[in-house]
Amino acid sequence: MIWNNWIPLLVVLSSLLPGLVIFTLSEKQWRVRTFLNIFGAVAKLGLVGWMLWGVYHEQHFETRLALLPDLDLVLRAGPLALFFVSLSTLLWLVTTVYAIGYLEHSPHRSRFFGFFSLCVTATVGVALAGNLITFLLFYELLTLSTYPLIVHRGTEEARKAGQSYLTYTILGGALLLFGTVWLYSLVGTLEFTPRGFLSQVDAQHHPTLIIIFVLLIGGLGVKAALIPFNGWLPKAMVAPAPVSALLHAVAVVKAGAFGIIRVVYDVFGIDFAASLGVTAPLAWLAAATIIYGSLRALFQDDLKRRLAYSTISQVSYIALGVAIAGPLASIGGVVHLVHQGVMKITLFFCAGNLAETLGVHKISEMNGVGRRMPWTMAAFTIGAFGMIGAPPVAGFISKWYIGLGALEVDQGWVLLVLAGSSLLNAAYFLPILHAAWFRKPPEKWPHEHDFGRHETSLALLIPPLITASLALLAGVLAMLPFSPLEWAKLISVREFYTP
Amino acid sequence: MGAQLIQVDWAVVLIMLPLSAAMLGFLLPGMARNIGLLAALLILFTVVGLGWQLTQTGVYSHVAGGWLAPLGIQLHADGFSLLMLATSAIVGVAVSIYSTGYFKAADDQRFWPTWLLLWAALNALFLAADVFNLYVTLELLGLSAVTLASLTGSKDSVSAAMRYLLSTLLGSLAFLLGIGLLYHQYGSVDIAILSERVNDSTVSWAALGLITAGLALKTALFPFHFWLPPAHASAPAPVSALLSALVVKASFYILLRLWLGLFDFQQDSTVANMLGILGATAVLWGSIQALRQIRLKMLVAYSTVAQIGYLFLAFPLAQTGGNRVWYAVAYLMLSHALAKAAMFLVAGNMMLFGGHDRIVNLDRVVQRLPVTVAAFGLAGVSIMGLPPSGGFIAKWLLLEAALAQGHWGIAGIMMLGGILAAAYVFKVLGYAFIPSPVPHQAVSVPARMQWMALLLATLAIMAGFVAQPLMQLIGIGALFDSTGSMP
Numbered sequence: 003m004i005w006n007n008w009i010p011l012l013v014v015l016s017s018l019l020p021g022l023v024i025f026t027l028s029e030k031q032w033r034v035r036t037f038l039n040i041f042g043a044v045a046k047l048g049l050v051g052w053m054l055w056g057v058y059h060e061q062h063f064e065t066r067l068a069l070l071p072d073l074d075l076v077l078r079a080g081p082l083a084l085f086f087v088s089l090s091t092l093l094w095l096v097t098t099v100y101a102i103g104y105l106e107h108s109p110h111r112s113r114f115f116g117f118f119s120l121c122v123t124a125t126v127g128v129a130l131a132g133n134l135i136t137f138l139l140f141y142e143l144l145t146l147s148t149y150p151l152i153v154h155r156g157t158e159e160a161r162k163a164g165q166s167y168l169t170y171t172i173l174g175g176a177l178l179l180f181g182t183v184w185l186y187s188l189v190g191t192l193e194f195t196p197r198g199f200l201s202q203v204d205a206q207h208h209p210t211l212i213i214i215f216v217l218l219i220g221g222l223g224v225k226a227a228l229i230p231f232n233g234w235l236p237k238a239m240v241a242p243a244p245v246s247a248l249l250h251a252v253a254v255v256k257a258g259a260f261g262i263i264r265v266v267y268d269v270f271g272i273d274f275a276a277s278l279g280v281t282a283p284l285a286w287l288a289a290a291t292i293i294y295g296s297l298r299a300l301f302q303d304d305l306k307r308r309l310a311y312s313t314i315s316q317v318s319y320i321a322l323g324v325a326i327a328g329p330l331a332s333i334g335g336v337v338h339l340v341h342q343g344v345m346k347i348t349l350f351f352c353a354g355n356l357a358e359t360l361g362v363h364k365i366s367e368m369n370g371v372g373r374r375m376p377w378t379m380a381a382f383t384i385g386a387f388g389m390i391g392a393p394p395v396a397g398f399i400s401k402w403y404i405g406l407g408a409l410e411v412d413q414g415w416v417l418l419v420l421a422g423s424s425l426l427n428a429a430y431f432l433p434i435l436h437a438a439w440f441r442k443p444p445e446k447w448p449h450e451h452d453f454g455r456h457e458t459s460l461a462l463l464i465p466p467l468i469t470a471s472l473a474l475l476a477g478v479l480a481m482l483p484f485s486p487l488e489w490a491k492l493i494s495v496r497e498f499y500t501p
Numbered sequence: 502m503g504a505q506l507i508q509v510d511w512a513v514v515l516i517m518l519p520l521s522a523a524m525l526g527f528l529l530p531g532m533a534r535n536i537g538l539l540a541a542l543l544i545l546f547t548v549v550g551l552g553w554q555l556t557q558t559g560v561y562s563h564v565a566g567g568w569l570a571p572l573g574i575q576l577h578a579d580g581f582s583l584l585m586l587a588t589s590a591i592v593g594v595a596v597s598i599y600s601t602g603y604f605k606a607a608d609d610q611r612f613w614p615t616w617l618l619l620w621a622a623l624n625a626l627f628l629a630a631d632v633f634n635l636y637v638t639l640e641l642l643g644l645s646a647v648t649l650a651s652l653t654g655s656k657d658s659v660s661a662a663m664r665y666l667l668s669t670l671l672g673s674l675a676f677l678l679g680i681g682l683l684y685h686q687y688g689s690v691d692i693a694i695l696s697e698r699v700n701d702s703t704v705s706w707a708a709l710g711l712i713t714a715g716l717a718l719k720t721a722l723f724p725f726h727f728w729l730p731p732a733h734a735s736a737p738a739p740v741s742a743l744l745s746a747l748v749v750k751a752s753f754y755i756l757l758r759l760w761l762g763l764f765d766f767q768q769d770s771t772v773a774n775m776l777g778i779l780g781a782t783a784v785l786w787g788s789i790q791a792l793r794q795i796r797l798k799m800l801v802a803y804s805t806v807a808q809i810g811y812l813f814l815a816f817p818l819a820q821t822g823g824n825r826v827w828y829a830v831a832y833l834m835l836s837h838a839l840a841k842a843a844m845f846l847v848a849g850n851m852m853l854f855g856g857h858d859r860i861v862n863l864d865r866v867v868q869r870l871p872v873t874v875a876a877f878g879l880a881g882v883s884i885m886g887l888p889p890s891g892g893f894i895a896k897w898l899l900l901e902a903a904l905a906q907g908h909w910g911i912a913g914i915m916m917l918g919g920i921l922a923a924a925y926v927f928k929v930l931g932y933a934f935i936p937s938p939v940p941h942q943a944v945s946v947p948a949r950m951q952w953m954a955l956l957l958a959t960l961a962i963m964a965g966f967v968a969q970p971l972m973q974l975i976g977i978g979a980l981f982d983s984t985g986s987m988p
Contacts, residue, residue, distance in 0.1 A: 068969040070894060110868060139888040146882065153934045156865060161931045172923045176916050183897065187905040
């Protein structure tokens with residue numbers, strides 16, 4: 003079908019064009035702006051749904067445009083690409099609704115929503131990229147379009163956070179570019195291929211390939227917040243809550259983790275990467291990051307900072323699952339891309355609600371907050387249980403598969419990491435839940451707003467309820483077709499391992 | 502109709518049009534602005550005509566007045582000339598429209614005739630087919646550039662212009678000596694004839710040295726860059742844009758043409774490597790200096806020093822890297838011209854708006870001049886070499902050549918230069934977001950001044966998407982494809 007050649011491009015344009023128009027709107031035209039935002043998000047969702055159905059039935063969707071004399075800009079919707087696209091498209095819609103509610107009276111909304119749309123455009127481009135240069139293009143676009151969102155508040159603290167973010171990501175981008183060009187000059191192609199395209203490379207180049215692997219993973223590890231590249235993430239918490247949600251669940255961190263999956267499976271190929279001996283160090287690094295993030299999270303009193311360190315820990319599950327190099331573990335790692343997304347976005351929405359409604363920013367201020375805002379805290383509780391890995395929330399499924407996968411390839415030490423991380427997660431989430439539900443609320447909240455009948459404004463309340471339900475459903479209905487788990491299995495069969 | 506249009510000598514029009522407009526503007530100072538604007542639009546149209554002609558009939562040659570080479574004036578246009586003519590036309594039109602907002606009526610009558618004269622010199626230079634005409638146009642270009650740089654008459658600008666004048670005269674002198682030697686030895690000034698006769702001899706080497714040194718001085722290659730930052734930073738913003746985007750490119754254009762046309766006899770690569778080393782130093786030195794500046798215009802000017810360095814990195818790479826490297830250089834010339842012109846226009850807007858251009862006191866201009874800041878950001882993307890942009894295409898090709906040949910030093914310098922560029926671009930953007938203790942005077946900036954900056958910056962980004970057709974256009978005449986095939 004001729005249409006299939008253009009749908010991937012349309013998916014990218016469905017947020018790019020509204021975003022560009024939004025920049026030109028004045029602050030007062032909020033109706034037009036909201037319409038464009040929602041229209042773009044819904045159109046994208048429709049297109050992605052169409053492609054999901056098509057790819058399930060083995061149709062091909064590919065847009066190819068000339069970029070350089072012998073390199074194309076390729077957008078291709080394979081199973082793995084669609085997995086990430088679906089996540090960001092769905093969460094973008096929810097986050098847009100949330101952001102409209104959150105920023106209701108704040109200035110410069112046109113600029114904010116313009117860059118917000120660009121950010122999602124870049125994320126979808128990262129997901130659909132069919133070769134490494136297209137990936138690089140959107141990856142850098144993501145860096146650039148996130149920066150104005152981080153410094154949005156225009157304070158000195160925000161400027162410094164932006165500077166720190168850029169220092170890390172520009173250096174990361176440089177490593178990625180260097181690795182990409184080097185790889186291209188070595189093998190003359192950059193096309194993502196199921197099971198990789200490097201296994202035929204002459205053995206004398208294997209040391210070079212190892213260096214290239216380190217460069218690529220180093221560049222991606224900055225966004226994926228691996229040790230030692232994660233200093234920017236907690237600082238970036240100064241941004242408004244919808245931006246944090248975007249950074250942690252939909253876009254930036256995910257783009258890094260997704261890139262690691264791409265490099266390991268579609269550039270090197272898992273078997274070849276394992277034979278080069280590069281996957282084991284990646285697994286250790288991921289495991290170390292998991293423990294490090296959890297330990298640091300324990301000592302944060304600022305709620306958003308604790309969540310930020312929790313992200314560092316949780317996103318590394320993806321890298322860990324990928325690097326264990328067993329079929330079941332990779333299913334666990336890939337499915338965590340979606341699971342972590344819906345759970346973490348729920349937590350950030352809730353943190354934003356507490357800040358906006360009650361002025362609560364610190365965990366020490368959260369006593370009894372569950373009585374004042376029961377729905378918000380119910381959603382938070384689901385998210386937190388998911389992070390700990392308690393069944394039946396989605397996080398349990400990820401850990402189960404990573405654990406099984408580790409045993410499958412005799413990597414028992416991973417179980418210790420999983421257990422340790424679960425304990426630490428419990429140690430930093432359960433006290434919050436205890437304080438929120440069982441302690442007495444204070445006489446007066448730090449900075450309370452009255453939203454009338456509901457505990458907070460509906461635009462703020464409904465998004466976390468939706469994402470919390472998704473986190474629950476992804477766990478309970480994991481065995482149904484089109485569940486994240488089943489789709490991850492499809493990816494594993496079609497793209498990762500030779501059947 | 503089409504058949505007649507293809508006969509038109511568009512190239513001659515390209516020289517005569519700005520020249521006669523300059524005369525008219527000088528004679529009728531009250532109408533100088535309108536004459537200039539009309540001429541600018543006509544030039545753009547004429548370049549399109551020439552481009553169409555080239556795609557239809559290939560390389561264009563013309564003998565003015567019927568006199569042949571040593572005596573008469575020959576014109577020659579291939580894809581590379583077309584690229585430079587088109588770049589000048591686009592930047593020229595944007596800067597012309599911008600300057601209607603920037604200059605008061607009193608400055609108009611001094612600005613327009615000189616600027617049109619400079620434009621005529623540029624076009625004639627890009628079309629010249631012999632080295633003597635190259636010299637004449639280069640001299641004319643240098644003198645009109647110095648005149649424009651001293652337009653404000655302030656103490657700073659006059660002393661900077663004086664330094665600029667001395668450097669440009671010294672550069673031309675070396676160039677003249679070089680072509681004098683060539684004429685003496687080989688009896689011709691026609692590039693095509695010379696390219697057949699020039700061989701590996703002491704005179705050729707002396708000419709090579711003199712010409713390269715003179716043009717490097719005019720192009721402001723490190724360590725000959727000393728004149729550039731003060732001259733470019735103290736000139737009025739539209740003039741800075743022209744100087745940085747076009748004038749330094751013109752001398753580099755000559756260097757590249759003669760290098761490919763005449764000096765391909767030199768097998769050993771000492772000179773090429775030396776140019777490469779100077780280029781690498783320029784990238785680092787220019788970027789670090791840019792980062793250290795406290796004034797926006799100085800920052801942008803030092804960024805030009807760094808970007809010129811990239812152009813010279815190509816010389817060592819091209820020895821084995823072949824034509825792709827020169828295509829990359831041509832692409833970099835185009836995208837740097839667009840992006841750098843945009844940046845200087847932005848600097849002019851901020852200066853007008855706030856009354857100063859101290860970076861740390863930019864005071865929330867991002868909210869108050871959003872179009873201008875967007876232009877700076879987009880231009881910055883191309884300068885940093887991040888995708889998608891023209892700068893990215895050029896740097897990708899250069900980096901690819903460097904890595905394929907194992908030139909690790911050059912590859913490392915390019916990465917470092919990109920990171921430093923990001924540091925100085927985002928330094929400006931960061932301060933544009935936050936309030937400053939020193940308030941701005943907040944003079945309103947005409948919309949056309951803001952949009953012209955954005956237009957140029959957007960074109961620099963768009964250049965990242967049209968690499969394939971553009972390179973085909975540049976390839977007309979195959980100047981880069983087989984070294985020494987200058988017709």
